[in-house]
Amino acid sequence: PQYCCTKCNTRLQSGNTSYAPIRWKFCLECGEQIEWDKAEAVKWEEKDCDICGGWLIRRHPAGFMYASSDYIGIDTCRSRMTEYCSTTNCVGCKRGIYPNCNWLSLKETDNEEKG
Secondary structure (H helix, E strand, C coil): CCEECCCCCCEECCCECCCCECCCCECCCCCCECCHHHCCCCCCCCEECCCCCCEEEEECCCCCEEECCCCCCCCCCHHHHHHHHHHCCHHHCCCCCCCCCCCHHHHHHHHHHHC
C-alpha cells in the first residue's frame, strides 16, 4: 500500500532492510510527524476536477491507475488551484491553513511568472 503525508501530500516511503521494515517517524519533505497507526492507504479511483471537469486520475486499459500532471492531491486541478490562490487573500482562504498552507507554493509560482 501507498501512504501520503497529511500536511504536504508527499508519498511516504517505508523502507525495507533484510531484518525488518523501516518506518520513518517524520515526513522527509516537510518534517511532519507520521502517525502510522492512523494512516490510511491511498485509494486510487477515477477523479475529475471539481471546477473545470478535466481528468485528474484515470484507469489505463492495462488495468493500472495513473494521474494527470495537473493532479496535486486534491479534487481541484493545478491550473484552477493556482487561479484560486492568485485571487484569494491567504488569511481568508477556505482551502488551506495559513501560514502552513500546502498550496502556498502555487501562489509563489504564479507571482514569479507575472513578475
